[in-house]
Amino acid sequence: MEFTIGGRLEIRITPADVGKRVSVRRLLQEGPQGPKFTDTVGVLTSWDTGVLSVTPKSGDCVRIVESSLVAGKVVPSAPPRRRGPAASFDELAAVCARAWQPVESEPLGDWLLRAAGGFTRRANSVLPLGDPGVPLDAALARVRQWYADRGLTPYVQTVTGAAGAQEELCAALEERGWRREVTAEVRIAALAPIGDLAAEVSRVRLSRTADPAWLSRYQRFETPGPEVTAVLGSGPSVWFATVPGEAGDAAPAAIGRCVVDGRWAGFMAVEVAPEHRRRGLATTVMTALARQAMDEGGSAAWLQVEAENEGARALYDGMGFSTHHRYHHFRPA
Secondary structure: OOOEEOOEEOEOOOHHHOOOEEEEEEEEEEEOOEEEEEEEEEEEEEEEOOEEEEEOOOOOOEEEEHHHEEEEEEOOOOOOOOOOOOOOHHHHHHHHHHOOOOOEEEEEOOEEEEEOOOOOOHHHOEEEOOOOOOOHHHHHHHHHHHHHOOOOOOOEEEEEOOOOOOHHHHHHHHHOOEEEEEEEEEEEEEOHHHHOOOOOHHHOEEEOOOOHHHHHHOOOOOOOOHHHHHHHOOOOEEEEEEEOOOOOOOOOOEEEEEEEEOOEEEEEEEEEOHHHOOOOHHHHHHHHHHHHHHHOOOOEEEEEEEOOOHHHHHHHHHOOOEEEEEEEEEEEO
8 A cells, every 4th residue: 555655654644534544554663674564444433642543344443552653544435346236334234134133122312222032143232323312321321221121241233344334433332341242244246146056946945934944953042932033034025945954854954044125135044064064055045045036026135244254255255245344243341
């Protein structure tokens, strides 16, 4: 990245640029072979008492002592997308929320407090899509109390890496002792190439409900309670895919879930039994669901994958998915 004008490093950012996306270079150390530098790109979330905070799309807040800064500039808010459907953060956030709905919710200004008996963080976390209507400390106190009343851990779900995202909220939570527990990528792709994959879709059974066999393969719980089936069944148009196992198998070889919502098809709960992996069953499940979504007018696909799940990320890379943004769950330390 280029910081120089006429061969000179320049610092072209000030505290007035808080809230903007910046690129900065700082000195790490002086060594026998010369100085070592590192670069950071992210949102400048604060600049106080000689310390800058920059939050990149990873969600990890980077604090930089002002005296170590050797170059800096404001950069465009988001790089241009090279593949996949066009989508704003607001549109995609709403679609994702409708596909995984809580059992109980309550608004706090523009925030939404969500609970589902502890089944998944997504259904048991705050969705902060605007202003809570009260100062942040008061909002977080309300969040703590609301989840404590239900015997649940308070989580706040934040987003980074997209225009209009929440890097400043991430930094504010960290300053107040909240810690990021998990990060996932929201990925998008064109739907038709997934539906066009060569896959033995005749093996896949589609249903509107998650039957006991499907639930026996799903690994997110030990015993499914009513909140599990309520969350799984939520969404505009929900489909469950099952690939039966071999004769005598109680659980399916593979499963998946898809929610069709206008042009969007969201893929979730794609799981393959360990003894059936590396046989293309995950692709088969997604292809069958994609074709059903296309029959309902879908043209774009989305999914969520944890950043550490390298196997799933490689599979989705091959299907044409690219990262739109990242979301994080913060909880009090």
